[in-house]
Amino acid sequence: MGFKKKKQNAVEEKSLHMVEHKGIGDHIADVIIYLLVALVAFVSVIPMWHVLMTSLSDGKMVMAYEGLVWKWIGNFNLKAYNLIFDNASIVSGYANTIIYTVSSTALGFVLAAITGYALSRDTKLKTPVSLILMATMLFSGGMVPTYMVIKSLGWVGTRWALIIPGCTNSMFMIMMMNAFNSVPREMYEAARIDGAGHFRTMWQVMLPQAMNLGFVIILNSVVGQWNSWLPASIYTPNNKNLWPLQLWIKQIVADNANFLRSANPDYNRYLIQYAVIVAATLPILVLFPFFQDKLEKGVIAGGVKG
Amino acid sequence: MAKTKTTAYKAPRITWRRDFKRNWPVYMMFLPAIIFMVVLHYIPMFGIVMAFQDFNVTKGYFGSEWVGLKNFIDLFTGDQFLVALRNTVCIAVIKTTLGFVPPIIFAFLLSMIQNKKFKRFCQTMSYLPNFVAAVVVVSLVQEFLAKDGPLTLFLTNVFGLENQNWLANEQIPVFWIIYLLMGVWQGIGWGSIMYVAAISTVSGDLHEAAAIDGANRWQRLFKITLPCIMPTVMMMFVLGVGLSFSTGFDSILLMYMPSTYNVADTVYTYTYRMAFSASANYSLSAASGLFQSVVGTILLIGSNAISRKMTDSSLF
Numbered sequence: 001m002g003f004k005k006k007k008q009n010a011v012e013e014k015s016l017h018m019v020e021h022k023g024i025g026d027h028i029a030d031v032i033i034y035l036l037v038a039l040v041a042f043v044s045v046i047p048m049w050h051v052l053m054t055s056l057s058d059g060k061m062v063m064a065y066e067g068l069v070w071k072w073i074g075n076f077n078l079k080a081y082n083l084i085f086d087n088a089s090i091v092s093g094y095a096n097t098i099i100y101t102v103s104s105t106a107l108g109f110v111l112a113a114i115t116g117y118a119l120s121r122d123t124k125l126k127t128p129v130s131l132i133l134m135a136t137m138l139f140s141g142g143m144v145p146t147y148m149v150i151k152s153l154g155w156v157g158t159r160w161a162l163i164i165p166g167c168t169n170s171m172f173m174i175m176m177m178n179a180f181n182s183v184p185r186e187m188y189e190a191a192r193i194d195g196a197g198h199f200r201t202m203w204q205v206m207l208p209q210a211m212n213l214g215f216v217i218i219l220n221s222v223v224g225q226w227n228s229w230l231p232a233s234i235y236t237p238n239n240k241n242l243w244p245l246q247l248w249i250k251q252i253v254a255d256n257a258n259f260l261r262s263a264n265p266d267y268n269r270y271l272i273q274y275a276v277i278v279a280a281t282l283p284i285l286v287l288f289p290f291f292q293d294k295l296e297k298g299v300i301a302g303g304v305k306g
Numbered sequence: 307m308a309k310t311k312t313t314a315y316k317a318p319r320i321t322w323r324r325d326f327k328r329n330w331p332v333y334m335m336f337l338p339a340i341i342f343m344v345v346l347h348y349i350p351m352f353g354i355v356m357a358f359q360d361f362n363v364t365k366g367y368f369g370s371e372w373v374g375l376k377n378f379i380d381l382f383t384g385d386q387f388l389v390a391l392r393n394t395v396c397i398a399v400i401k402t403t404l405g406f407v408p409p410i411i412f413a414f415l416l417s418m419i420q421n422k423k424f425k426r427f428c429q430t431m432s433y434l435p436n437f438v439a440a441v442v443v444v445s446l447v448q449e450f451l452a453k454d455g456p457l458t459l460f461l462t463n464v465f466g467l468e469n470q471n472w473l474a475n476e477q478i479p480v481f482w483i484i485y486l487l488m489g490v491w492q493g494i495g496w497g498s499i500m501y502v503a504a505i506s507t508v509s510g511d512l513h514e515a516a517a518i519d520g521a522n523r524w525q526r527l528f529k530i531t532l533p534c535i536m537p538t539v540m541m542m543f544v545l546g547v548g549l550s551f552s553t554g555f556d557s558i559l560l561m562y563m564p565s566t567y568n569v570a571d572t573v574y575t576y577t578y579r580m581a582f583s584a585s586a587n588y589s590l591s592a593a594s595g596l597f598q599s600v601v602g603t604i605l606l607i608g609s610n611a612i613s614r615k616m617t618d619s620s621l622f
Contacts, residue, residue: 029523034424044495047446050456051449066456121329124320129340132343133339136347140347141347143591143595145352145353149349149353173339227439228439237582246439249441249445253445299500
């Protein structure tokens, strides 16, 4: 959603921190501010750190250990990772997540680009269609009626239920419309006069100019799809071969509660839940700092909630 | 939604037929989106009629018996839905008030840090939880608040609170506070982006002038920075209120259990349970979903209208 707002002059941030005389009180305040910010950063990371270190620990010892795991306990141990990559269901979960993420993002982006381009042109259909799109953001049919439609399409228990609904995002379409609107009109006119059709104009002339926002859409879609679990739990609850990784995490964490009931447990199995969390989360967490600036700009430009 | 930039050139009034003749390729490009929207959003809206029926899957929409408002009367006379409604309202209020402030404070703190590298590093770290999946976040909460979890032990050892599995606690504000803190943990960094951007556009001249006049940094914070970013704060608040009732409850599906329904059940989770559990009742689920949808839409439009009146900014 874009925001109507008065334009303000961007002023360099450094001017906020003028050289001025500081008293002892200011220095104490400075220390407290630094500590608080560092505390937020610390608290943000420490739970995942705990999980990472637990997954690398000795299974039996870490089970007996209580409290935060700062560093792996016992011998450094990668057996849990061997176990999860030998586990056919987790590997298939990984593959499914990749399939859903790639196809839903690709399809969603193409749809958003085509619709955004069409919306950015002057036609009589522009206003009615943008109203149709915005209405879906305000009001939805709800869980059961949507389920009924997916069911009558014959998509329940198939991959389609997880790919197609996820890619029709009216917010992305509107963002692409804004992106195309900001491309200079001359470029469009030049391409059209040179005889390029609408599709050619869009893909070869306009889209490269609109990719700044396009990239934000792609990143948001990738993160959203990678982390999504609800559609799978609604539409493919019994088709374990279609489960994305997130559902397997849910299952494994729940199963682990029963772990101790077996007579002679393999303690590395206790670590699986930690290892699978790391394996599912690390790719996104490692990739995201590279795109941080773009994602930040996306939040500011579009008010998109990650 | 952002206004589209219309160009100065204004086309003369043209008929649909002429417009189609000239722009038919663009019309074709609208087609996929319209098909998707109709099938996946508008046909389900028609399906809402089942909220007014005694819906039976084999009979379908046209064969099922019409019962008028019976489903809604059932909802509001049974206990389950009313409890869920109370929890939803309380969680929404807590989320939009207590949960709204931490990102603003964090943005203020960040703005007072002069070491660029340290600031950037802490920002990056604080963004990370936003990218962690809901399933993982909930299993972290379960891990940390279990009977022998690190956070439970900390609370027991330092504050002397009873050693327990906090997620199983049925007393009233406990689950709501856990849910609030979970949201704050996930959103404090990411939510601060808008405010950090707004603070960075505050004119340095104002600060300089105030500093020369002898205002210390706290006075400048409350008298200059805060008023300057007030439109952003208002806008985010409006958005928060507008979405508070209808979004963000899906992770409760992963956290609650039958013994905590009394404090953790919400309209959203009730709708889900009525739709997909063993005791499914499609009509009740559709009625409860419709109720949530209507209240959510009214909140969004209402808060937007109030914001447009009180400040210059509005979402659409």
